[in-house]
Amino acid sequence: MPELPEVETMVRGIRDKVLGTQIISVAKPPCRCRPLSIEPSLREIQRRSRGRTIVEVSRRAKRVILVLDSGDRFVIEPRMTGLMLLEDAPDSEHLRMEWTLKQSGRPRSLWFWDRRGLGTIRFWDAALAAERLGPRFLGPDALEISPDEWSARLQRTQRAIKVALLDQKLVAGIGNLYASEILHLARIHPELPSSRLKRRHIAALHDAVQDVLRTAIEYEGSTLSDGTYRNALNRNGQYQNAHRVYAREGETCPTCQRAMIRRIVQAQRSTFYCPQCQRRGTRRT
DNA sequence: ATTAATGTTCAGAA
DNA sequence: TTTCTGAACATTAA
Numbered sequence: 429m430p431e432l433p434e435v436e437t438m439v440r441g442i443r444d445k446v447l448g449t450q451i452i453s454v455a456k457p458p459c460r461c462r463p464l465s466i467e468p469s470l471r472e473i474q475r476r477s478r479g480r481t482i483v484e485v486s487r488r489a490k491r492v493i494l495v496l497d498s499g500d501r502f503v504i505e506p507r508m509t510g511l512m513l514l515e516d517a518p519d520s521e522h523l524r525m526e527w528t529l530k531q532s533g534r535p536r537s538l539w540f541w542d543r544r545g546l547g548t549i550r551f552w553d554a555a556l557a558a559e560r561l562g563p564r565f566l567g568p569d570a571l572e573i574s575p576d577e578w579s580a581r582l583q584r585t586q587r588a589i590k591v592a593l594l595d596q597k598l599v600a601g602i603g604n605l606y607a608s609e610i611l612h613l614a615r616i617h618p619e620l621p622s623s624r625l626k627r628r629h630i631a632a633l634h635d636a637v638q639d640v641l642r643t644a645i646e647y648e649g650s651t652l653s654d655g656t657y658r659n660a661l662n663r664n665g666q667y668q669n670a671h672r673v674y675a676r677e678g679e680t681c682p683t684c685q686r687a688m689i690r691r692i693v694q695a696q697r698s699t700f701y702c703p704q705c706q707r708r709g710t711r712r713t
Numbered sequence: 714a715t716t717a718a719t720g721t722t723c724a725g726a727a
Numbered sequence: 728t729t730t731c732t733g734a735a736c737a738t739t740a741a
């Protein structure tokens with residue numbers, strides 16, 4: 429499920445061990461599953477990355493970025509089930525990429541593990557990365573956008589607010605799970621058209637995004653019942669225990685303690701909300 | 714045993 | 728132009 433908090437956790441988990449190391453080699457481990465989507469060819473990536481030093485480990489939206497001293501960079505997109513790992517993976521069957529790094533003279537492996545195999549790895553120079561990670565493709569990071577910017581961007585679409593929050597070009601980093609959590613905390617009905625949000629909605633949304641995403645990062649992300657997501661040391665996240673509505677259909681709302689959490693489908697994906705706390709109308713609280 | 718559902722993204726259709 | 732649909736894939740729950 430890597431959304432912003434999970435990807436940030438991956439970055440924090442590997443940064444200290446990876447920063448300043450030299451790349452000895454890059455390889456696709458023998459794995460009987462379908463080939464990893466990479467660009468350009470593995471051969472060219474190997475040629476341009478061998479011997480280079482990793483000078484930055486960062487995140488852009490839901491992507492992990494490894495910047496090399498040449499200015500080239502790996503842009504890793506975990507999509508549904510991808511993980512960056514320094515320790516043992518859940519299984520060896522789905523290891524898709526291995527970086528062998530030289531850390532104070534000794535080799536050390538960094539892995540990209542991905543069960544469903546929808547993740548991608550791109551190797552781009554600085555200019556191409558600036559283009560592909562720029563405003564034409566991705567909106568501002570969800571943790572950095574200001575209330576005014578929220579307002580301007582939400583005004584531009586009639587889609588339901590829950591659907592709009594998943595549009596990475598509008599704002600980058602929020603996924604299906606955190607969209608429900610954020611709207612519940614902000615007390616906004618998920619089907620409210622984005623362009624109809626009032627100033628107080630925007631203020632509440634901005635605060636809820638900050639609150640939910642920052643707390644989720646502190647908890648090292650959410651590990652769902654399928655157990656796929658783990659942090660870089662292969663441990664579970666803990667934020668799932670703090671979920672207010674996600675996957676809690678039928679449970680009592682933690683805010684009002686009265687209504688039952690409801691599940692609806694929007695844009696073919698589950699949305700969870702409290703019909704009591706999150707009203708479409710113009711009323712407050 | 715089929716079918717539906719799962720966190721994401723993108724191409725192509727409406 | 729904007730919005731919607733389905734597909735990519737692997738695995739589990741119903």
